[in-house]
Amino acid sequence: MLDGFRTPRIVWPEGRRFAFTIFDDPDLQSDSDGAMVYDFLADLGFRTTRGIWPLGPTDVPAGVHGHCEQPLHVAWLRSLRERGFELGLHNARMQTSPRNVTIRAFETYRRLFDQEAITLANHMDNGDAIYWGSARLSGWRKLVYNLATRGKNRNRFHGHEQGHELFWGDICRREIGYARNFVFRALNTLAACPVMPYHDATRPWVNQWYASSEGGECASFVETIREEQQDRLEEEGGAAILYTHFGKGFVQDGRLDTHFRERMKRIARRGGWFVPVRTVLDTIRQQRGEHTLSNSERARLERKWLLLKLSHGTS
Numbered sequence: 001m002l003d004g005f006r007t008p009r010i011v012w013p014e015g016r017r018f019a020f021t022i023f024d025d026p027d028l029q030s031d032s033d034g035a036m037v038y039d040f041l042a043d044l045g046f047r048t049t050r051g052i053w054p055l056g057p058t059d060v061p062a063g064v065h066g067h068c069e070q071p072l073h074v075a076w077l078r079s080l081r082e083r084g085f086e087l088g089l090h091n092a093r094m095q096t097s098p099r100n101v102t103i104r105a106f107e108t109y110r111r112l113f114d115q116e117a118i119t120l121a122n123h124m125d126n127g128d129a130i131y132w133g134s135a136r137l138s139g140w141r142k143l144v145y146n147l148a149t150r151g152k153n154r155n156r157f158h159g160h161e162q163g164h165e166l167f168w169g170d171i172c173r174r175e176i177g178y179a180r181n182f183v184f185r186a187l188n189t190l191a192a193c194p195v196m197p198y199h200d201a202t203r204p205w206v207n208q209w210y211a212s213s214e215g216g217e218c219a220s221f222v223e224t225i226r227e228e229q230q231d232r233l234e235e236e237g238g239a240a241i242l243y244t245h246f247g248k249g250f251v252q253d254g255r256l257d258t259h260f261r262e263r264m265k266r267i268a269r270r271g272g273w274f275v276p277v278r279t280v281l282d283t284i285r286q287q288r289g290e291h292t293l294s295n296s297e298r299a300r301l302e303r304k305w306l307l308l309k310l311s312h313g314t315s
């Protein structure tokens with residue numbers, strides 16, 4: 001927990017003792033592996049958030065990166081939605097997009113899916129990512145970050161820069177309910193970032209920010225959801241928002257990873273609330289009220305994430 005922050009005590013619906021959800025980044029996920037993971041999640045009662053790309057890339061191989069210019073992929077995403085999963089956004093496509101392409105991507109999303117506020121996680125390499133790279137931080141933290149990353153993410157992302165050809169901040173404010181920034185190691189994301197979801201007045205194009213817990217590929221995911229962390233999440237009545245890529249190591253030789261399977265089954269038995277990211281964040285906001293980040297809260301959050309980034313290279 002951050003010093004000086006009080007974690008809000010949330011009364012989860014239906015008498016559930018904690019909340020657990022996932023934002024799944026679509027990088028490298030084949031439709032067949034995705035189907036295996038999501039059938040497993042659905043059978044256990046999890047209804048999480050799957051990041052999507054409305055448009056296909058033009059300058060990288062299509063590979064296994066599913067997108068909404070593929071009819072079979074769209075049909076599968078719709079089946080996920082019908083089962084209660086949320087379709088989040090992972091930028092317009094798997095490559096940098098100028099504003100007119102981003103506009104087309106939102107039109108595609110709205111035509112194919114629902115009209116509700118969308119949950120976003122930036123794709124890490126897109127120049128149109130919003131408040132990304134060095135723009136995730138302020139003040140001296142930004143300087144340290146740029147030194148540590150040898151300036152490679154300095155002024156590299158432009159989605160929030162009005163007047164830039166990659167700008168889409170106004171669309172973000174109209175369409176995106178929640179956007180992801182910091183990642184922490186504890187399973188209880190709400191204890192690591194008790195102010196979430198929050199508005200940051202220095203990053204005005206994003207309505208609300210959320211944090212997440214580290215689980216970028218199978219090994220770190222199963223480490224973050226290890227038994228003692230599950231017990232602690234339940235004791236604290238907290239909220240876990242795992243950030244992962246189900247395309248990275250969860251399915252091998254046509255089989256789901258054993259540790260992943262066993263640990264997810266254990267969580268499923270523990271009386272948690274397993275709803276999409278947006279639903280968890282809406283519930284926290286309804287009970288706790290709106291929160292705008294203070295300068296000292298911003299400094300503390302940024303410092304905490306930066307230390308993790310420097311020591312562990314978290315995403």
Ligand SMILES: [Zn+2]
Pocket residue numbers: 025026027090122123124
């Ligand atoms: Zn990605």
